[in-house]
Amino acid sequence: MGETLLSGLLRSGHPVDGLVITERRADRAAELTDKYGVRVLDNAEAAALADTLLLVVKPQDMGALLAEIHDHVAEGNLVVSLAAGITTSYLESRLPQGRPVVRVMPNTPALVDQGMAAVSAGAHCDTAHLAEAQALLAATGRVVEVPEKLQDAVTAISGSGPAYIFYVVEAMIEAGVVLGMPRTTATELVVQTLFGAATMIKETGQHPTVLREQVTSPGGTTAAALRTLDDHKVRAAFITAMEAAARRSAELAGE
Secondary structure (H helix, E strand, O other): OHHHHHHHHHHOOOOHHHOEEOOOOHHHHHHHHHHHOOEEOOHHHHHHHOOEEEEOOOHHHHHHHHHHHHHHOOOOOEEEEOOOOOOHHHHHHOOOOOOOEEEEEOOHHHHHOOEEEEEEEOOOOOHHHHHHHHHHHHHHEEEEEOOHHHHHHHHHHHHOHHHHHHHHHHHHHHHHHHOOOOHHHHHHHHHHHHHHHHHHHHHHOOOHHHHHHHHOOOOOHHHHHHHHHHHOOHHHHHHHHHHHHHHHHHHHHHO
């Protein structure tokens, strides 16, 4: 996600000399420098230099990172966290008093500028800080503001959401293979069908139920397939799965 944001900012016209990054692995740092021409510093140096800090680490690594940069986050600096389950209060308690914090849940389609990010402001974050965070994230897709209490649900729906879609796509492709299709043909059929269906939802503004009913003729092939999915409680399984993801997001904060 860090490289995704970096590349998106550069594609959107942000000057490379206004960006610095940190990277623990020397080989990876060299790769990013060669690819993007960006400077690589250590965490403390970058925190001391930057006006806006984007923290893109795994939730379990956040505590150690905050301890490392604590003394280098100046008054007026904005801290933007993209770690799942990490609350603004957690961040604020481990930064100098009064530092503005924004919590973000992005997703991986940001890699192709089709990301969906949800942002929530911390206690010391004003409208200008929030607008700055939104502008940065808009480089890789759409951004919405949500109350922080909904961030675990956002994580479950859009943060983890691409994996659910890929899971369904895998199953549909395998079904094509089972039914005798070459895998390449099945893949093309499924991917374009997914793209077309998503475009219909977005551009028509119609409820998915209406669009589904338009495809489902009484007694037809689609009705037979949907009946089988309902018999296997697929809809309920998806809801239960996303509830599990939301619970796990909340647990991460405690860990």
